Amino acid sequence: MDFNFSIYTSSLTLESLELPPSNVFPAFIFGTLTYCAILVFNMTVLLTIALNQKLHKPMYILLFNLPLNDMMGASALFPQLVSSILSQSRSITYSACFVQALLIHLYGAGTLLTLSAMAYDRYVAICCPLKYNTLMSPNNLLKIVIIIWTLDFTMIGLLLALNYRTEICSTKIVDIFCNNPSLMKLVCGDTKLNNYYGLFIIAFFVGLSLLIVVFSYMQILITVVVKRQSYAKSKAIQTCGTHLIVFICFQFTSVFAFIAHRIETASPSLRRALGASAIIFPPVLNPLIYGLNTKEIRQNFIFLFRKKKK
Incomplete structure (x- = not known):
């Protein structure tokens, strides 16, 4: 028998983090420091691009969207997560859960689209320079x-x-954070349309981004091999390799986490681990890989820092 709960009076319950009491404070400190590091790293890249006229180029303007997106995803997860760790309460209002799910999905889709646009930019720059x-x-x-x-x-x-x-018809979120599949499991009645559209969204964003990235970097690799320019080849391979590794890792973790919600035999622990890693690791690594590891950004950041110091 189904019981109906009003979203205005009922609180939702997220899955337990299963933290022993001795680990609560260290987990809170670690989560808080991780969130602060994400904000500092990504704001550094944002300010470096925004305040340096030399970096107002297509490649860096596209890159500018990545830290914005990463901070949105991290801000959707970390404040609620560290708060629940400290309070030892896994309850959340429906409205807060809905907003968290919305921001997390915007972050995931935005990451795929931005990485695809960056891959296209590199394809044009290397394969069609004129x-x-x-x-x-x-x-x-x-x-x-x-x-x-x-x-x-x-x-x-x-x-x-x-x-x-x-x-x-339920108040239990079957994940450690709110997302579309867990919200769908709260819905009373038939959810076939929701499920089909969710699968279409996954196929659309994953398929589109995979097509653009694979095509772009295949063309880049063919171009540098044909031109036989050792410097250009090594630089392009390094750029392609780094981009592809980050892209594939994000694709795998995020897609598996959401598909696992629709597979009853999937391991809940693995699903939770991969889902959380897709939100935690990219915002930390992206500014280092695409920002501070890029020579022009690093040089302009140092110049900006010295200029302020004077």
Whole structure:
């Protein structure tokens, strides 16, 4: 028998973190420091790009969207997580859970779209250098950025809207943070449309980004091999290799975590671990890999720091 709960009067319960009392304070400190590090790393990249005229180029303007996206994802998870660790309470209001799920999905889709746009930019720069200024003109760049965020907010907004109800049949979130699959399991009645659209969203964002990234880097590798320029080859392979590793790891962890919600035999512990790692690790590593490890950004950051010091 189904029991209906009002979202206005009922609290939801997230899965337990299973932390022993002795680990509560260290986990709280670790989570807080990790969140602070994410904000500092990503703000460093943002400010370095924003305050240096030399970095106002297509590659860095696209990169500018990545730390914005990473901070959104981290802010959706960490404040609620460290608060629940300290209070030892896993309850959350429906509205807070809905907003957390929305931001986490916006972060996931935004990451895939931004990495795809960055791959396309590198493809044009290396394979079509004479057309680069035309294809990546300010107007075209603006269109790319608008398309990224329009697709992100429109498709993810509709995804979450399909699961919004004023009455629900369960108050248990089957994950350590709120997401669309866990919200869908609260819905009373038939959820076939929600499930089909959720699978379509996964296929669309994963398929589109995979197609763009694989095509771009295949063309880049072919171009540098044909040109036989050892310096260009090593630089391109390094860039492609780093980008592909980050991209594939993010694809694997995020896709498996959401598909696992639809597979009853999937390990809940593995699902939770991969789901959390897709939100925790990219915001820490992305500013180091794409920001501070990029020579122009690193040089301009040092210059900016010295200029302020004077």
